[in-house]
Amino acid sequence: MEFRQETSVPIVPSTPAIERASAGHVRRFPIRRGKAVILAACAWPRLAYHGASAISQRIGDPMSLSSATSSIPAHDAAVDALLAASLLAPEDAAVHAALGLALRAAGRDAEAVGAELASIALGRHDALMYYNLGTSYLMTQRPALAVKWYRLALRVDPELVAAHQNLATILELDGCRREALYHRDQAYRRQNIFIDGAPAAPRTVLVLCTAGTGNVPIEYLLAPAHNRRVKWVMEYATLEQAAQLPPYDLVFNAIGDADVSPASREVVRRFLSTCEQPLLNAPAAVARTSRDLIPALLGDIEDVLVPPVLRLPANGVAPAKRLAEAGMRAPLLLRPVGSHGGRGLQKLDTAAALAAVPGDTAAECYASAYHDYRSADGHYRKFRVIFVDRQPYAYHLAIAAHWLLHYTSADMLAHPWKRDEERRFLADPAGALGARGMAALGAIGARLDLDFAGVDFALLPDGRLLLFEANATMLVHTEDFHDTLKAKNPHVRRILDAFDAMLAHRQ
Incomplete structure (x- = not known):
């Protein structure tokens, strides 16, 4: 099966009507680099594109702009216009060079690096540079930009396995499974x-x-x-x-x-x-860690509450009927099989909402009973514990005002009191969870019988653990980018050291 590689966003043609409509909306921001001037078109970014292109003609090598330290008025309008221009002309090195200068002048240095690297990569038309730029965006959780650069890399070198690999991963997470399979085949049939x-x-x-x-x-x-x-x-x-x-x-x-x-x-x-x-x-x-098998595996452990889960086939009987037969009622959570991080997750609060779910869905789903886990202060708390050689290690605590809770969406950076509570949990898990909670975790680790795994759960008012999921795909990493979170690293290091010691012992 063939898939066309997308190349670039087409440039919208400039018409006399556009030029007239934009009259009076073009602002000039002088760059003290020779006599070049960026035209930042706040209303019509195509003019910003023309202005940036003119710079490349006046200066010559657009890559030289990326190292400039010229002074531009820090004006968000210039940045916004050049960002829009980069969408109209995504492969124009001069546009990205100008954007890098504008971002630097606006004090947005981290974003400026990406624009400067884009200018250099486009100037050299190098597949590995495109790939590295895509990977930098992927690592900073900007997958849409990563896709753009991976596609460019593959236009230059269709056999670049790593670009096919990463592009396939992003596409699969976005639900584009057929195209993801195409790129996966392109990668792994080669290597x-x-x-x-x-x-x-x-x-x-x-x-x-x-x-x-x-x-x-x-x-x-x-x-x-x-x-x-x-x-x-x-x-x-x-x-x-x-x-x-x-x-x-x-x-x-x-x-x-x-x-x-x-x-x-x-x-x-x-x-x-x-x-x-x-x-x-x-x-x-x-x-044994499939979501629908976890209730049978862990549900009889003392002080552990595992909500019932039913696996619903694709293109089967309407979910409401199947769930009623299984004795499950709203509120329920419905999620595609194989999804994580809340992707595709729905909360069905009423019987009417459940009845509206069609039976002819293209993918299998898990339906699980929803259990309210809000704390007395109105916030939700989700704990993560990692098991290394079946022993529990505290990893993080996320706190937010919404039930759909993940560490990245909990806004932990903005609230010192949340981080203080997390630090107390990491330093003294037994103090946070109690003896019953720690005993329950020990039993979970033994029952999972995995050398590496993790569990997400909440602590209920009666002292029981409400289990969300238990599997081996849990991410453990040190905090390398946010200084305010680096206090967690000694606790993360304990996990990594325990894993390394296990490897040495088994070797």
Whole structure:
């Protein structure tokens, strides 16, 4: 199946009507670099594009603009106009160079770096530079911009595997599964074994991966400075490749989402049946963490409340009928199978809302009973604990005014009292959760029987833990960008050190 690569946003033609309509709305912001002038068209950004293009003709090499430290009046209108111009002319190096200067003048240095790098990359028309720029946007959670640069990279070099990989991941998370599969095939049919990390690292770990989302994030757990990592994408694996793998000390099954593991289950089973090296996170234990199996696995643990969950097939009977037969009533949460981070999640508060859900949905869904977990002060609190070798370690506490709660949306940076409460939890989990809560966590870790996993939960007024999810795909990372959150790093380091010690012990 073929998919056309999008190249750029077409430039809207400038007409006399546009030129007349924009009269009086063009502001001039002098750049003290020769005699060049940026025309920032606040109402019609096409004029800003023309003005920036003129700069490249006056100055010559647009890349030289990126290192300029000229003085421009710090005016948001100039930035806004040049941002709009960059959408009209996304591949014009001069537009991005001018935008970088305007952002610097406005004191927005972090954003300016991206514009300056874009100008340099466009000037050189280099696939790896496009790829690196895309990856910088992906790492700073700006996937739409990352997609733009990955597509440009693939126009220059259609065989750049890493660009296909990352583009496939973004597209899958956006629900564009067919196009994601196309890029995944383009990547992994060319290469499905990747080796990185220090050659002289104390150990080599064979990491079994899935091609899509659903892997355990390993960047911090298996730090490349201390681990040589051999990542093997199992949907595209053959048993013949096993004989060609470099020597390894351990096998870590990073296919942590039970909903995606069936795609590679058979080839993983056949490989592990002959593998003699120690294995972490056995696939059978991962398979038990599917959302609909968690109530049976953990629901009988004392002081743990696990709401019932029903898996609804695609294109089946209307959900209301199936749920009524299972004894489940509104309010309910409905989410696509395999989704995380609240993607596609719906809260159905009434029987009427539930009855309106069609049965002919294209994807399977999980329906779970909603349990109100608001604290006495009106806020919601979601705790995350990580299990390393079945032992619990406090990782974070998110606090917000809305029930759909994730750490990134909880606005923890803006509220010192939230961070203070989180620090108290990290320093003394037993003080926050009580002896009953800690005993329940110990039982959960033992029952999951995974070498690495995590659990999200709330603490109810009666002292029980309300379980949201328990699986191996939990992200653990140090806080490297926000100074106000770096106080968490000693607690994160405890988790990473425990994981490293486990590897050394199993090696």
